[in-house]
Amino acid sequence: MDKSNVVLIGMPGSGxxxxxxxxxxxxxxxxxxxxxxxxxxxxxxxxxxxxxxxTEYFYxxxxxxxxxxxxxxxxxxxGGSVIYSEKAMEHLKKLGKIIYLHLDYETMLSRINNFxxxxxxxxxxxxxLDMFNERLPLYEKYADEIIxxxxxxxxxxxKKIVEATEK
Numbered sequence: 287m288d289k290s291n292v293v294l295i296g297m298p299g300s301g302x303x304x305x306x307x308x309x310x311x312x313x314x315x316x317x318x319x320x321x322x323x324x325x326x327x328x329x330x331x332x333x334x335x336x337x338x339x340x341t342e343y344f345y346x347x348x349x350x351x352x353x354x355x356x357x358x359x360x361x362x363x364x365g366g367s368v369i370y371s372e373k374a375m376e377h378l379k380k381l382g383k384i385i386y387l388h389l390d391y392e393t394m395l396s397r398i399n400n401f402x403x404x405x406x407x408x409x410x411x412x413x414x415l416d417m418f419n420e421r422l423p424l425y426e427k428y429a430d431e432i433i434x435x436x437x438x439x440x441x442x443x444x445k446k447i448v449e450a451t452e453k
Contacts, residue, residue: 291382299397
């Protein structure tokens with residue numbers, strides 16, 4: 287399988303799904319959202335899954351969903367917590383180029399107003415800042431390219447995704 291896929295990773299609110307759909311159109315690729323795959327496999331909304339079965343179950347289910355991917359010519363938007371699974375990230379790296387959509391903490395907070403219902407995995411006793419600080423080095427570790435999105439419009443981020451794909 288060639289590495290024709292573009293894999294978007296990043297914090298909640300970074301634009302993985304929103305920009306991914308548009309980038310797929312520009313790049314003449316399909317679009318796939320692993321959060322939607324996970325919801326379909328589990329027959330549950332992400333937040334309901336976290337609430338009812340816990341974070342560890344969620345991570346395992348997310349890893350299983352990502353490992354099931356066998357697609358080409360696709361922009362793949364991942365869930366923000368996918369970077370907790372080394373197996374899932376190795377699989378995604380084999381499938382395509384990993385682009386990290388970077389946000390500062392303040393920008394993430396300003397972009398998201400539905401933290402309690404969105405399906406963001408925050409471990410018991412942790413704050414959003416704890417989650418942010420824990421994930422940051424993992425995103426950087428797996429990224430082939432980093433796009434800084436704090437000041438970008440959707441169109442600007444899409445343009446940078448397209449440019450990063452063509453490198």
